[in-house]
Amino acid sequence: DVVLIQSPLSLPVTLGQPASISCRSSQRLVYSDGNIYLNWFHQRPGQSPRRLIYKVSNRDSGVPDRFSGSGSGTDFTLKISRVEAEDVGVYYCMQATIWPPTFGQGTKVEIK
Amino acid sequence: EVQLVESGGGLVQPGGSLRLSCAASGFSFDTNWMSWVRQAPGKGLEWVANIKEDGSARYYVDSVKGRSTISRDNAKNSLYLQMSNLRAEDTAVYYCARGGSPLSHDYFDYWGRGTLVTVSS
Numbered sequence: 001d002v003v004l005i006q007s008p009l010s011l012p013v014t015l016g017q018p019a020s021i022s023c024r025s026s027q028r029l030v031y032s033d034g035n036i037y038l039n040w041f042h043q044r045p046g047q048s049p050r051r052l053i054y055k056v057s058n059r060d061s062g063v064p065d066r067f068s069g070s071g072s073g074t075d076f077t078l079k080i081s082r083v084e085a086e087d088v089g090v091y092y093c094m095q096a097t098i099w100p101p102t103f104g105q106g107t108k109v110e111i112k
Numbered sequence: 113e114v115q116l117v118e119s120g121g122g123l124v125q126p127g128g129s130l131r132l133s134c135a136a137s138g139f140s141f142d143t144n145w146m147s148w149v150r151q152a153p154g155k156g157l158e159w160v161a162n163i164k165e166d167g168s169a170r171y172y173v174d175s176v177k178g179r180s181t182i183s184r185d186n187a188k189n190s191l192y193l194q195m196s197n198l199r200a201e202d203t204a205v206y207y208c209a210r211g212g213s214p215l216s217h218d219y220f221d222y223w224g225r226g227t228l229v230t231v232s233s
Contacts, residue, residue, distance in 0.1 A: 031217065035217070037217040037219075039219060039220070041157070041220070047225075048207055048223040048224065048225050048226055049157065049207070049220070049223055050223070051220055051221050054218070054219075054221075060221065092156065092157055094157070094219065094220070096217045096218075096219045097217065099171075099214055100159060100171070100173060101159045101212070101219060102159070103156055103157040103158065103159075104156070105156050106156045106157075
């Protein structure tokens, strides 16, 4: 199975400052159709996950534009341009290129 | 508005069985793959099983294969997960999620609130 390693696992951030989370895959995630099926999810405390980003860099409907995704091959990044209080929680990357789908271990974002 | 509402969780003894349900609304249920994803207490997310729109294809994570059956009733807009021979390591919140097609690679754009399964004597 594809292993996704996120870093850091814990990320204390200051309100209004940027934040960045890395997701590194054990295998290249380019599918035969040329797409990379790498998603990002956010889970607030006590809530179910919400998908933020699909196919590396596409924001889901209603996701603020302060969230952006990038990357290629085996290295991917989720960036928050200016952290807001509602952004706390755990962020997961997930790959859907290679069967079975797998998640990273999660990065906990908290406010300093 | 898309809604997914899980039910059926609870406390069950090791070796016991449980059937989880997910009621879907707000979208065309019968044109979407559906999945179950679980989260052990304080842990990360794990895909468990998925099922094709018409139920003709089903896939499972190795750890539940042979002990769980995913099914759906498109007439009732409902998804199910029958779990048997439950183990302590099956203790988790089980989420119903839309998507999971290995063809379109579109996964988990909507999630339910989850239902807690606790396996303990």
